[in-house]
Amino acid sequence: MIVAVCLVDVLAPPDVHLGPLLVGAPALTAAFSGPRTTALIGALAVAGQVAIGLARGTLGTENLLAQIAALILVSALIVLFCVVRERSRHQLDQSRTVAHAVQEVLLPPLPERSGPLRMSSLYLAAQDEASLGGDLYAAARTDDSTRLLIADVRGKGLAAISHAALLLGAFRAASHRRPTLPRLAVHLDGAMRWDSRQWQAEEAPDTDEAFATALLIDIPDREDVVRVVSCGHPAPVLFAQGRADTLAAETVAPPLGLGGLTGATAYAVASFPFRPGDTLLLHTDGVLEARDADGAFFPLSARAAVWARDEASAQGVTAPDDLLARLRDDLLAHTRGRLGDDTAAVAISREEL
Template sequence: MQLLRCYRSGRALVLLPLGLIAAVCVVDVLTPREVHLGPLLVAAPAVTAAFAGPRLTALIGALAVGAQLFIGAARGTIGSQNIQVQVAALVIVSGLIVLFRLVLDRRERQLSQSRTVARAVQEVLLPPLPERSGPLRMAGLYLAAQDEAALGGDLYAAARTEDSTRLLIADVRGKGLPAIDHAALLLGAFRAASHRRPTLPWLAAHLDGAMRWDSRQWHTEGTPDTEEAFATALLLDIPDREEVVRFVNCGHPDPVLICCGRAEAHTLVAEAVAPPLGIGPLSGSVAYAVASFAFSPGDELLLHTDGVLEARDADGAFFPLAARAVVWAAARPTGTPDDLLRRLRDDLLAHACGRLRDDMAAVAISRPDR
């Protein structure tokens, strides 16, 4: 149905250059000889190139040239130098417009192929979260800052143990392929180790060591260090039979708990926040503090990267996540994770005028009422 509407819309748009050609022909023939409207015919292929491909554009250009010859024949001036110059100019300009349309189509095909590859990479590295994990319901959201990109350095993942759900949300420093490479490294390391039921500090140390070793394994004593690769991360463990969330924060934005019509961010004291993953020497050790808070039936938990907090409006003001979370909590106390992420997406894009400056990822988790 949508393709049919697009087809009909395209057919209707063709009437615009055809009507322009017909109008110029009629008006030019009926006006005095000193009035020449033929040069306006060049607008017909130019308008066509805005909505059609090179073939239709070339056809409209040929019709425009034919119309110019018709005007010259009707006026009896087809052999004049003025008509010949106008026809030649119309042929040259129409040819350039068709060439422009060909180049534009080629770039659009390349962009489409790039987006296809990016979507394939995203499906491999960042598959959708399962809707249910034990008693929990989950949903994930990823928004890329660049239109041609589908994946960057923001990431999330979930894994099951025998009696709990493990979650990771992280933000890798940098952009482009290096960020995607380190994101893939973290995701692989988390998926390989999280289901073995290690403690959260052990899991954090494992991810930290993976990033450190990957970025520095080829360094020698005389080799200068390149830019340091690191990632902020939040590791969580949510037991099936305990109404609690345990987490380790490695320099990441705080989780937001929505419950009882209110919202609160669980901020740790500075001493309890570990440094981002990948910072420090290979042999260094970090003490990872495990924090916890209650997570009762009916509560919802929102995890996010700093792309949410750093979204700006036209005046440069940051996105007021805390204030918006309170509004969401009051408006929809029994919503689903998908509902929460939909609210976040709509409010975030409205605040940023539809254009994010940085990639963002978010995960919503709820523990439904029994």
């Protein structure tokens, strides 16, 4: 660009001056390069302006000197902009690194195997720069079973992350003591209520109640069954023999953190068959509430039925990784890549022990 402007300016008639176009060279460079390269191109542009003055014999005129001074000033401002941008980009990269490290600590990927189970997890953040929100999942291994938690904490931002971390820690600490699922739910409910109220004055009303919908799952190694306690959470989907069925529990308890509002809460355990070759899909409400451009919700039941038929026609087992990949692709296609809420999902398949 610098060479072209200089040649055209020198060959043009005396009353045509294209030298001011040289300012576009450092401006364009700043769009795709750093401050050093931009400064170099700015210096070459100034040299080109000087070369035009020498070729035309107008180097000492006030007009050309003013053009050179303006080009130097604008190039310096563009380089300064590049320096500020690079610092901001570096800070953003550091923030992303920290956020990724926090996610790895709070929400690490589930182990691929646990006894006779194969597991896979998926997390989709609604915000482009976010990597963790109020959706969470965790797994814990006992002597003869695998326990899982999937939950969705009310709210967003740092408060939701704080409550999510609390639930994850309480679940991991309590699961290894092998309490029953109802006792585990009571423990998690108490942890949520204690955390949200410990700093409130006794006379002050609860103005910011913290709660989380949750599913507690227990899958024994030697029994073809899955046990579920639902605390206001979307029901899981079971893929078995070419079908996709929603495992809706008859009794649904209040979300964790709200168990004390109506007195003692009875956490009922629902049991469903879970045989070798079956796959269980757990998910948060970000899946069900994902909307397309027309405002229509994501049709999980219909899409799950299609996935199940496809696997049955291929005479294959619905693998956890493949199931979550199809869920992710269909969700992003339905919403055109713009999720309205964070989304978490866990897929578990049983193999022969």
